[in-house]
Amino acid sequence: MATQTSTIPAGGLAGARDSAEKNYLNESKGILSWLTTLDHKRIGVMYLICILGAFFLGGMSAVLLRTEHLSGTPNLMEADAYNKLFTLHGAVMIFLFIIPGIPAALGNFVLPIMLGAKDVAFPRLNLCSWYLWVIGAVCALLSLLLGGFDTGWTFYTPYSTSSPFQGVIPIVTGAFILGFSSIFTGLNFIVTIHKLRAPGMGWFKMPLFLWGLYSTALIQVLATPVLGITLLLLIVERALGVGIFDPALGGDPVLFQHFFWFYSHPAVYIMIVPAMGVISELISVFSRKHIFSYQFIAYSSIAIAAFGFIVWGHHMFTSGQSELMNTIFSLLTFSVAIPSAIKVFNWTATMYKGSIVFKTPQLYALSFLFLFGIGGLTGLFLATLSTDIHLHDTYFVVAHFHYVMFGGTVIAFLGALHYWWPKMFGKMYNENWGRVACLLIFIGFNMTFFTQFAMGSQGMPRRYFNYTEGYTTYHVVSTIGSYIMAVGFFVIAGYLYYSLIRGRKAPDNPWGGASLEWQTSSPPPVENFKKDPIVGDPYDFSNLKYDPAIGGYVRVDAQGVAS
Amino acid sequence: MEFILSFVTQSLVQSDGDFWLPPRRSTYAVEIDWMFSFILYLSAFFFALIVGLMVWFCIRYRAREGGGPQPSPSHNLKLELVWTIIPLLLVIAIFYEGFRGFMRLSVPPQNAYNINVTGQKWKWLFSYPNGYVDEALHVPVDRPVRLTMTSEDVIHSLYIPAFRLKKDVVPGRYHTVWFNATAAGEYDLFCAEFCGKDHSNMITKAVVHPPGEFEKWLEDASNFLAKMPPHEAGEKLYKVRGCAQCHSIDGKANTGPTFKGLMGHEVALKGGTTIVVDENYIRESILEPNAKVVAGFQPVMPTFKGRIKDEEITAIIEYLKTLTE
Structure with missing residues (x-):
């Protein structure tokens, strides 16, 4: 490892005061030291850069789609281009951004530190996951070069096996490879949580974020292989003409939907459960209050993961599956509502008699409660058989999905990014710009997607290039909302970039968190901790005191003296 | 309670389409819309409760100079049970009502008038009992109609918002749906399952004829x-x-x-x-x-x-x- 003496690294990633202090960012230099790193923190940062790139691609395609919808007739593009673009938006956002988003980028960075461990259990496997992600992303780009794909991210047969565009096999291959990336990350997290907890950290002394990641990892390991096999079968049918799903070849198209949703419904919990874990951290820390009912929140994560496996048929109420199956799946689907409701009630109760600080991460957490509330409650309309028949495959579903996935997961991701940003890069960002961006995104998001509820329940089908008159006003409002959101994201990009080069040096514990990552320096050293962390209740903030001199919290003993 | 329910049902029958829902033109649409509204009001109540509490706590317990969190228990089993069991009972009720409504729209009456439907990229063909084929769906008012549907190529989905009716049209099998249109007029009929380039142009009309005029239309049309x-x-x-x-x-x-x-x-x-x-x-x-x-x-x-x-x-x-x- 390259030794560093007194030189300040280019870009000033470490503050002047700690120029001699080594951390994971300046311990070694050069692009190769990153590409061959086994450090979970560096892998987390590499994931972060990559998924933000994917988010940019997916987000820009969404803005183009919304612009196309300013009127019901062709504006920017032709039907085929539109169909490819919404497919690209979905596939990139799902497979490249939101599934790895919180676990692989932020989880990778935080999980071992929260456990008081030096790294994940299998550091090489961890790096392998990242490379698989990159290969999957290359497949997606390759597919664009080969003519793109217009199947929707759901790849429904027999359309996907007969679509005229040649990008289908590359993207399906990409999704298959990304599946392995996801499985490896899950496997790594499960083993790490089982085996590498610091002495004294029992299961119920873990921060709830880790319960979220653990539940997610279980789903990743158990569900993703089914997607892999399904996608392979799809490739076999399309490339070799073996009849599996296409009735013209003797197959069954609805079988594909069962296989696909057997993974992809649990997959939406891969996306949302880590976000719920984030919210448990944020609400508690910024309310300066012990999380309400730790055990119920922890078990509800496991419950959601378990119930998530037996509800896939609710995507298929109009597919022609039997009435009996529809009924069973409808009943089971409602079971997921309960643990989600328990979490929301407990988060709200956590704020009771707290001392609530409105820092940027907390604003995202509050936004989450608002938006996930709408997202969750509108799920009731879709779980109910009689109303789902009308709403299925309309913009109502699009809006519901985005309220959960964007209003839930992306908002929590942004909260988590702002929460751990000082820890990851040792820099503070501008708090006021942070609040402004959060507000822009909150307003823009509701404009974009709340209108889509009404549009959908009025009968506007999804994935429509042209639309009939009567839906124009909704579409225009929705599009303007998407522009406001886009501005919010550019503001975030601006001040986060500025914080990297000019930001104030972050203290070890800027928010007063009690989990272990706040006991080490910002950014942490390669080995995570210089001295063994003190394991305690992750939600007991009584011995943390704000010190204006360093702009952060320090641990004090019972007499109020810094320890 | 009975009074409130009957009031809601009454107002639904009288009002015809609103901010949330398009005009309702089939017999079972009233029931489905009632369910929709019930879930809507229930959701609005819980949403107001959560967000109201959140806002109240944010104001009441905001961080103040020299202040700090006040002690309160961080667990309460009774409270947990209350907010587990009440939602559980509510969702079971919603499930049951949704199930009953679904069964009504799943089982066609014996005397339904049958029309065969073929979906193909990117149009609909409706075949009437006398062998005549039309590109629009024509039906008589106030008479149960059954559609027996299949696809020639990929999966389509027949969707008539005004009837609250949707069912996938799948190659290699027949799916049936039924409805009883309550008012004459022309209503949008969409394809709701993505089927390629002109998916969004796979639109036609469901034309509901006034009493006695459907037979006349069919005769004229067949004699085109x-x-x-x-x-x-x-x-x-x-x-x-x-x-x-x-x-x-x-x-x-x-x-x-x-x-x-x-x-x-x-x-x-x-x-x-x-x-x-x-x-x-x-x-x-x-x-x-x-x-x-x-x-x-x-x-x-x-x-x-x-x-x-x-x-x-x-x-x-x-x-x-x-x-x-």
Whole structure:
């Protein structure tokens, strides 16, 4: 490892005061030291850069789609281009951004530190996951070069096996490879949580974020292989003409939907459960209050993961599956509502008699409660058989999905990014710009997607290039909302970039968190901790005191003296 | 409680479409909308409760100079049970009502009037009991109608928002749905399952005829050869008899040669000869498609011998003439 003496690294990633202090960012230099790193923190940062790139691609395609919808007739593009673009938006956002988003980028960075461990259990496997992600992303780009794909991210047969565009096999291959990336990350997290907890950290002394990641990892390991096999079968049918799903070849198209949703419904919990874990951290820390009912929140994560496996048929109420199956799946689907409701009630109760600080991460957490509330409650309309028949495959579903996935997961991701940003890069960002961006995104998001509820329940089908008159006003409002959101994201990009080069040096514990990552320096050293962390209740903030001199919290003993 | 429910139901029957829902034009739409509204009000209540508490706590317990969190328990089993069991009972009730509504819209009455539906990229064909095929769905008012649906290619989904009706149309199987339209008029009929390039143009109308007029319409429409100019009748036949699947009218070759500019022009045949396309060649090609196949195409067209009337062939020929400038 390259030794560093007194030189300040280019870009000033470490503050002047700690120029001699080594951390994971300046311990070694050069692009190769990153590409061959086994450090979970560096892998987390590499994931972060990559998924933000994917988010940019997916987000820009969404803005183009919304612009196309300013009127019901062709504006920017032709039907085929539109169909490819919404497919690209979905596939990139799902497979490249939101599934790895919180676990692989932020989880990778935080999980071992929260456990008081030096790294994940299998550091090489961890790096392998990242490379698989990159290969999957290359497949997606390759597919664009080969003519793109217009199947929707759901790849429904027999359309996907007969679509005229040649990008289908590359993207399906990409999704298959990304599946392995996801499985490896899950496997790594499960083993790490089982085996590498610091002495004294029992299961119920873990921060709830880790319960979220653990539940997610279980789903990743158990569900993703089914997607892999399904996608392979799809490739076999399309490339070799073996009849599996296409009735013209003797197959069954609805079988594909069962296989696909057997993974992809649990997959939406891969996306949302880590976000719920984030919210448990944020609400508690910024309310300066012990999380309400730790055990119920922890078990509800496991419950959601378990119930998530037996509800896939609710995507298929109009597919022609039997009435009996529809009924069973409808009943089971409602079971997921309960643990989600328990979490929301407990988060709200956590704020009771707290001392609530409105820092940027907390604003995202509050936004989450608002938006996930709408997202969750509108799920009731879709779980109910009689109303789902009308709403299925309309913009109502699009809006519901985005309220959960964007209003839930992306908002929590942004909260988590702002929460751990000082820890990851040792820099503070501008708090006021942070609040402004959060507000822009909150307003823009509701404009974009709340209108889509009404549009959908009025009968506007999804994935429509042209639309009939009567839906124009909704579409225009929705599009303007998407522009406001886009501005919010550019503001975030601006001040986060500025914080990297000019930001104030972050203290070890800027928010007063009690989990272990706040006991080490910002950014942490390669080995995570210089001295063994003190394991305690992750939600007991009584011995943390704000010190204006360093702009952060320090641990004090019972007499109020810094320890 | 009964009073409130009957009030809501009454107001739903009287009002016709609102911010959330389009006009309701089938018998079971009222019930579905009632369910929708019930969930809407219940959701609004819980949303107001959560967000109200959140806002109140944010104001009441905001961080103040010199202040701090006040002690309160961080667990309360009774509270947890309350907010587990109450939502549980509510969702079971919602499930049950949704199930009952669904069963009503799943089981067609015995006396329903059957129409066969075929979905194909990118149009709908509705086949009536007398064999007549139309591109729009025509039904009588106040009479149960059953649709027996299948697809020729990929999965489509028949969706009529005004009837609150949707069902996938899947190749290789038949799906049935039913409805009873309550008012005459024209309503949008969409394809709701993505099916490729012109998915968003796979739109037609569900036309509900006033009492007594459906039979008259069907008779007139079935008799279109006598009522329409021949070239218009020919265009209709081109669309509903399956010609359009293989023969384009925009000049692009498909499974078969394009119809654009075909009449009166010379084409090369398999085997090296040529022929000028005239009425007799078209007639022969419909009745014995594989006798003179155009060079570069496979002899795959099925014969229409015995399945098509002379007047229909004449009409198609007239239509083809309009495609040659």
